[in-house]
Amino acid sequence: MIDLSHSKQFAIKSGGRIMETTKEWESADADAAVKREISSPPLASATNDVDAPATKKIKLQDTESLIVDARDKGIARIKPEFLLPRPDKSTISTLPDDDDAEAGGTKRKKERGQNKNRRFAKAREVLKFCESLKNGEGTCKFGNDCKFEHDVAKYISSKPADLEGTCPVFDAIGYCPVGLKCRWLHSHYIVEAGKLLIDEGKKAKAGREINRIDRDTQNTLQKKKFPVPKSDLILPYLDSLKELDMKENNARKAVTNEEEEEKDYEEEEKKDLAATYIEPPFLPSEKRPLNLHRAKILSPLTTVGNLPFRRLCRWFGAEVTYSEMALSLPLLQGSKSEWALPRSHTSEIPNFGVQIAASKLWQAVKATEVLTTACETQISGIQDVNLNCGCPIDLIYRSGAGSALLDSGSKLIRMLKGMNYVSGEVPVTAKIRMGTRDNHPNAKNLVRRLINEGDVAAITLHGRSRQQRYTRVADWNYISETADSIRYLYLDHDENDKEQRERRKVWFVGNGDCYSWRDWWDAVETYKVDSVMIARGALIKPWIFEEIDARQYLDKSATERLDMIRKFAQFGLEHWGSDEYGINNCRRFLCEFLSFSCRYVPVGILEVLPPKIQDRPPMWRGRNELETLLGSSDYKDWIKISEMFLGPVHESFDFKPKHKSNAYETEG
Known part of the structure; x- marks a missing residue:
């Protein structure tokens, strides 16, 4: 069961309890989705991925009637039933510092920004396994002089317990590039035979990364x-x-x-x-x-x-x-x-x-x-x-x-x-x-x-x-x-x-x-x-x-948005790897992504359209608890969301947001 203690103060404001499983969220979200009318006209697709999302439009009732010329400057107006009580301090803060979005993570003035000296610790294995043998076969050119571990059984026994489920990378491309270092090793490794599984059909159809340079070119x-x-x-x-x-x-x-x-x-x-x-x-x-x-x-x-x-x-x-x-x-x-x-x-x-x-x-x-x-x-x-x-x-x-x-x-x-x-x-x-x-x-x-x-x-x-x-x-x-x-x-x-x-x-x-x-x-x-x-x-x-x-606002449900996060995690594991180091990297960049996506205010709870990128909302609750959680500006909640797809946080993992990403801070 996922510990969502950091999310409780955010959800309690809306008078609800924390759902303990993603199934409960999905069930609650599905009940809410029944009330919305869904149509599926064909849309142009420009992607090479086979498992592209369903191109559906969720119509908003009386969308056009919501569009008005007059709006409170800088404030995204929320329907009254989704507003939370106004705290003592102002609910509208300064705009987030987005210099790093399209520019570069560099040194800034002393008084600017938040958590200026961020450091990201790297995951360390108890035993470091030789990279030459990670696929369960091959030889190390350094032989006995190699400073890394060569004993497969000893290395596997030193690893933390495997994560539950199937390796997302193996499931997507038919093999796992990190081999024995994978945190889902049980799903594609036969212990008795000492052999890693390969699905040749999936491997042949899978995409790959390009624009690499080899070691000789780098030298x-x-x-x-x-x-x-x-x-x-x-x-x-x-x-x-x-x-x-x-x-x-x-x-x-x-x-x-x-x-x-x-x-x-x-x-x-x-x-x-x-x-x-x-x-x-x-x-x-x-x-x-x-x-x-x-x-x-x-x-x-x-x-x-x-x-x-x-x-x-x-x-x-x-x-x-x-x-x-x-x-x-x-x-x-x-x-x-x-x-x-x-x-x-x-x-x-x-x-x-x-x-x-x-x-x-x-x-x-x-x-x-x-x-x-x-x-x-x-x-x-x-x-x-x-x-x-x-x-x-x-x-x-x-x-x-x-x-x-x-x-x-x-x-x-x-x-x-x-x-x-x-x-x-x-x-x-x-x-x-x-x-x-x-x-x-x-x-x-x-x-x-x-x-x-x-x-x-x-x-x-x-x-x-x-x-x-x-x-x-x-x-x-x-x-x-x-x-x-x-x-x-x-x-x-x-x-x-x-x-x-x-x-x-x-x-x-x-x-x-x-x-x-x-x-x-x-x-x-x-x-x-x-x-x-x-x-x-x-x-x-x-x-x-x-x-x-x-040409229409899409009121994405919380479950659809959670599936989007799952997709990012899958792509991230393919890119950075499904070992402890890759999972740490993936979790870090997922949290960076959530620092922006949590600023999204569902159009279904907005009182005035169109939404503006510079507008900041007062404190609000979602139409269900998952939607409320996805709108949380507390980075601890982002980490908890990442645990749904990347497993428990490694003790070495530490994340601090690059800048304030929302209009208000969580109380408590």
Whole structure:
């Protein structure tokens, strides 16, 4: 039986008791679900997973009548029957600090954030078993000199008792990669024969992870011997452009005839230098095409945008996904942790992009060449390489990367030009913000420059400045103005510039505060962007992609949401492993995910629609106790939820939330 003592104070406020088993929850939830009308129209599906969720719409009675213009600013209004008594202190607190959602987990100011010095202990085995023998066979090349355990029976007897049930990884893919280290070992190990079971049928059909690099490639990178011939060719040319730009900037005075002649000479020098290249760079129109027209795109997300979460969003209908932001220099240094970020699952193919950040020209160019040659691009493992030009975090900004590039337009253009040259058939894209300072947006002019240069296949504009970070609402009027200026630019090209007219048009994607299907469709139909990149909206409710297809709010029951968490845990165990170390990792990232998903307020208890991402509710109770539990902002409840699928918490496990994730704190 699961100990839910940490949840009791949360549920007692609603006058109920804690359900002791998931069956009781599901039974209670099913009774509530009978009262809702369910229909099942066909919806578009863009996932490669076989066990995709049922695409059903749960209709809300009188949905349209709930939509009003007037609302309390910053407050999500809850139906009176679901409100809890107001405590002495205000029920509405400050907005959560979401800097880490789309940026990077880095050092922050002393007074900002919560639990700033988080540490995650690693699970330790009593006996460490030799990795060479984990599959029950093979030999250790170190023999008797190996410091790890080789005796299978002794190792198994030292392990804690196996978890109940079948190994989720074995059940999903037909074998367990961690072998004898699995915490569900009894379900796929024959003790008498000393043999691990393999289901060849499931194994043949199972997806796999790609964009890995082998140990030899990693060693080559660490020794700085990985060949980057295209980068070696283009970087001197790009450096010469920088020198010429500096000369032009220093000589901006009254133009004389001599200066005009010198300028013409410099232009000829540029052309001569460019003509020395035997292989001309691909134009975006000659590269592998992107199709982002009304595509459902998941934004690059730090920490929570890991591979299991992206698979979950694909399961819900996302069509394009991006890796977490990877830093160029650690990639070039062969850092194991950094190379885990571009890794993807075959269910994400072909529409998976890798986002990188770089402060130096050579870092961006060489990292792009390494990514597009070392990874499995032959099976379209990388759809595009996206340059992060919007990260607002201080450590990234001060290094000259992220949003700092917005104030260095010439440097940014040279970066994209070099990346485009070395990436072969893989197109290059960019994600930017409105600018670095409030009231001084420069994205509109920057976008026009990038399009005229012809080195990017798509541009995503986040409707906030770097200074603004995630405070206040995103400025979709500015995004719309930028979209209009792009249309006028293309009209001018069509009339006057034959070379530009022949180029493939650049996709323009909006980003910021997309929390519902209405937000998404307003963006593409009213603000005239090609598509919308969804970030925190997907973190809070990953089924937003289903809502977009249905053009309707989906009132997901608590049981359906619990099944979503179960799915994440399954994907996480496949990715991190079903041994103690993998379970600890999976539990940690599941809690990170729950720190966002607990902010979801079921639309069935809202008094006013549409919901807004910046609105915070007063204290509320759900329609049943499981729904109340899933809305808890107490991280101890998140850990207890994880125990339903990952077993009891290991004594070494410790989790502290990255930031406050809800509008109120639990009392007690």
